[in-house]
Amino acid sequence: MSVETQTCISSVKTIYQAKYGVPELFVKSPGRINLIGEHTDYNLGFVLPAAIDKAIYIAIGKRNDSEIHLTAIDLNESFSVSINDLVKSPLGWPNYIMGIVDQIKKLGLLIGGFNAVLAGDVPLGAGLSSSAAVECATVYSLNELFGLGLSKLEMVKLAQRAENQFVGLQCGIMDMFASMFGRADAVIQLDCRSLEYHYSPFDQDGIKIVLLDTCVKHSLASSEYNVRRKECEAGVAFLKTIHPEVASLRDVDFVMLEELKDKVDLKVYHRCKFIVEEIKRLQDACMDLDKKNMTAFGRKMYETHEGLSKLYEVSCKELDFLASFSKKNENVLGARMMGGGFGGCTINLVRDHAVASFIAQAEIAFQKEFKTSLKSYIVSIGDGTSVISIA
Ligand code: GLA
Numbered sequence: 001m002s003v004e005t006q007t008c009i010s011s012v013k014t015i016y017q018a019k020y021g022v023p024e025l026f027v028k029s030p031g032r033i034n035l036i037g038e039h040t041d042y043n044l045g046f047v048l049p050a051a052i053d054k055a056i057y058i059a060i061g062k063r064n065d066s067e068i069h070l071t072a073i074d075l076n077e078s079f080s081v082s083i084n085d086l087v088k089s090p091l092g093w094p095n096y097i098m099g100i101v102d103q104i105k106k107l108g109l110l111i112g113g114f115n116a117v118l119a120g121d122v123p124l125g126a127g128l129s130s131s132a133a134v135e136c137a138t139v140y141s142l143n144e145l146f147g148l149g150l151s152k153l154e155m156v157k158l159a160q161r162a163e164n165q166f167v168g169l170q171c172g173i174m175d176m177f178a179s180m181f182g183r184a185d186a187v188i189q190l191d192c193r194s195l196e197y198h199y200s201p202f203d204q205d206g207i208k209i210v211l212l213d214t215c216v217k218h219s220l221a222s223s224e225y226n227v228r229r230k231e232c233e234a235g236v237a238f239l240k241t242i243h244p245e246v247a248s249l250r251d252v253d254f255v256m257l258e259e260l261k262d263k264v265d266l267k268v269y270h271r272c273k274f275i276v277e278e279i280k281r282l283q284d285a286c287m288d289l290d291k292k293n294m295t296a297f298g299r300k301m302y303e304t305h306e307g308l309s310k311l312y313e314v315s316c317k318e319l320d321f322l323a324s325f326s327k328k329n330e331n332v333l334g335a336r337m338m339g340g341g342f343g344g345c346t347i348n349l350v351r352d353h354a355v356a357s358f359i360a361q362a363e364i365a366f367q368k369e370f371k372t373s374l375k376s377y378i379v380s381i382g383d384g385t386s387v388i389s390i391a
Pocket residue numbers: 037038039040041042129171172173174175339340341
């Protein structure tokens with residue numbers, strides 16, 4: 001257990017005890033990375049995420065009334081609300097928890113009031129899905145606490161609906177799925193249409209996963225995300241008029257794609273082109289992974305970045321700078337921006353022996369270019385959401 005993890009666990013325990021007495025349960029839910037397959041989840045394609053060794057920790061216990069009392073240690077903020085009066089909060093983070101409670105109520109399941117204290121070492125706003133981790137930690141702990149009987153997949157879907165309906169981001173299922181179903185040392189090959197999945201061992205022998213965090217948090221991230229989703233839907237709507245069997249971009253091949261050209265807005269064509277290519281690229285990349293051909297896999301990561309930047313237009317100058325910086329380093333097998341975009345991290349597959357010098361050089365180059373510092377994280381792949389026992 002890392003020092004950061006120990007600190008999080010002992011702080012949620014101590015603060016909970018000081019405020020409410022002994023907690024009934026501790027739950028951990030991790031952040032995620034995604035190796036390849038970006039913006040493909042809501043287009044019902046494939047994704048290749050994994051849970052990481054950075055997580056949100058929650059200490060929780062029932063109350064005798066119908067109130068929810070919350071404390072976010074890292075933000076030094078508290079919030080309380082009645083279960084019967086859930087309204088979106090300008091604080092932001094309570095919405096992930098209220099969204100879950102709202103969805104539990106919508107299922108007609110009964111829960112009472114509760115106290116919860118949260119802390120975590122998932123960097124916030126870095127594209128590592130700290131919000132999905134909070135949602136999964138919340139639904140998992142309430143499921144245990146109130147005996148709701150939800151399966152893991154039901155909890156994942158519930159968390160996605162919480163984000164879509166209460167928070168307002170029309171995200172796909174990837175982040176919650178990875179947080180809930182993550183497994184140490186394996187990536188999840190998830191088919192977002194059938195929700196079939198399998199774990200592929202991620203052979204990290206000699207390779208480290210390095211995240212370079214631009215620390216850019218774009219305010220347009222969620223509105224532009226929803227726009228991309230609409231643009232993809234516009235492409236599907238047109239193709240449906242010629243091919244009624246097309247239900248999503250997953251059903252579109254390269255011949256159909258050409259039928260879109262000149263018939264729809266160029267932007268819509270570009271968005272669809274990226275997605276159709278990315279769905280294919282991921283399938284090819286999975287074959288590279290099976291053959292342990294990480295050089296070929298890495299090349300596809302660079303192609304993904306190019307598409308996200310030029311066709312899907314969800315990158316930013318800082319992410320583009322880092323991706324091309326990595327490309328020049330022969331010890332970086334692959335790199336690209338990761339997650340929704342407009343800021344956050346690049347994910348880099350770096351040869352072990354070169355990690356320290358790569359990070360040091362990236363920090364210098366980034367500082368020189370943008371007059372601001374870069375953060376870096378070396379992550380490993382960890383297990384998904386679970387109850388943790390605390391001595
Ligand atoms: C965000 C969303 C996910 C997914 C990615 C892009 O993380 O929450 O559902 O769409 O962006 O791949």
